[in-house]
Amino acid sequence: MTTYDVYVAGGAVLFALGTYGLLERSHLVHKVIAANFMGSGIFLVLIGLANRTPTPEPDPVPQAMVLTGIVVTVAMTALGLAIVKRYFSETGRTTLDADEKPGERR
Amino acid sequence: MPERPRIRLVPLAASLAVFALVLRAVHALPDTATGLSAEMTAGAKASGIKNVVTAVLLDFRGYDTLLEIAVLMLATIAVLSLRTDPDALSRRISGVAGPVLGALTRAYVPIMIVVAGHLVWIGSSGPGGAFQGGAVLGAAGILLALSGFARPRWSSGAPMRWVLAVGLLTFIAVALLPLALGGTLLQYPDESRKSLVLLVEILLTLSIGASLTSLFLASASDTSEGERR
Secondary structure, eight states, rough: OOOOHHHHHHHHHHHHHHHHHHHHHHHHHHHHHHHHHHHHHHHHHHHHHGGSSSSSOOOHHHHHHHHHHHHHHHHHHHHHHHHHHHHHHHOOOOOOOOTTTTTOOO | OOOOOOEEEEEEHHHHHHHHHHHHHTSOOOOSOOOOHHHHHHHHHHHHHOHHHHHIIIITHHHHHHHHHHHHHHHHHHHHHHOOOOTHHHHHHTTTOOHHHHHHHHHHHHHHHHHHHHHHHHHSSSSSSHHHHHHHHHHHHHHHTTSSSOOOOGGGSSHHHHHHHHHHHHHHHHHHHHHHHSSSSOOOOOOGHHHHHHHHHHHHHHHHHHHHHHHHHHTTTOHHHHHHO
């Protein structure tokens, strides 16, 4: 068990938790948060894998990819929340369930 | 009686399946990775950009970064167009900061601007760069808007839109320039490599800061919205 194993296993756990949340939660904000979990999991996996090189310095390419990914995740989160907010102001619902009454707690 | 937490089978199965898939994918990799450290370090030395991650982001894999900025700009445009009420924030904070918030903002914002500039400049040789600088600049913009110093009206004005666009437009111009000189896309000429990367970085910092501020401000709503429903 090396340090990189811990990062990769932790990343896989986060990714799985995010998948569960994305499918199980019906509240749209929860879904956005779950998608963020999945992204963070993949970042951890990539950061862990960057450490596998024989040289003491980690591989810079996965690190740069994670940095790119973080910015894309920020963009995704902002757009997701804006869509959820607009959806709420149009319909008064917080889930995609057509039977939900406006103002109902979920 | 509180509802018992229930675990649904289909999401659980899907979650376990992706967990196994990630572990399986990682274990299918060869035991010893060669990595690209050596090539990247050598290439970074030749280009004059000492921080390898910055060299990867803006030079060796500039295409990724170009598309990433495009994604950020698209998201900003989409969020700005999804607003229901562009003036919600200005009404809500009414432009008056309390004495403590006002004093803190006056002290912090200049420091944050200097820190952002430092992060961009240091990015060529150490940890830092356009995204880190842009994040600090974005935080400064949010602080200014929330404490009522800069009226959020500028967040949707034409000058702000130019600041938003300048990073991506410059990056595209710099990427296309080598085509006119007989090279390939994003193939910077060797003698001006470092200055071109620095120019793109500085303008990207401004655009990223503006974009993060706009993303935040665009999502403001009237406090009364929740009570109305």
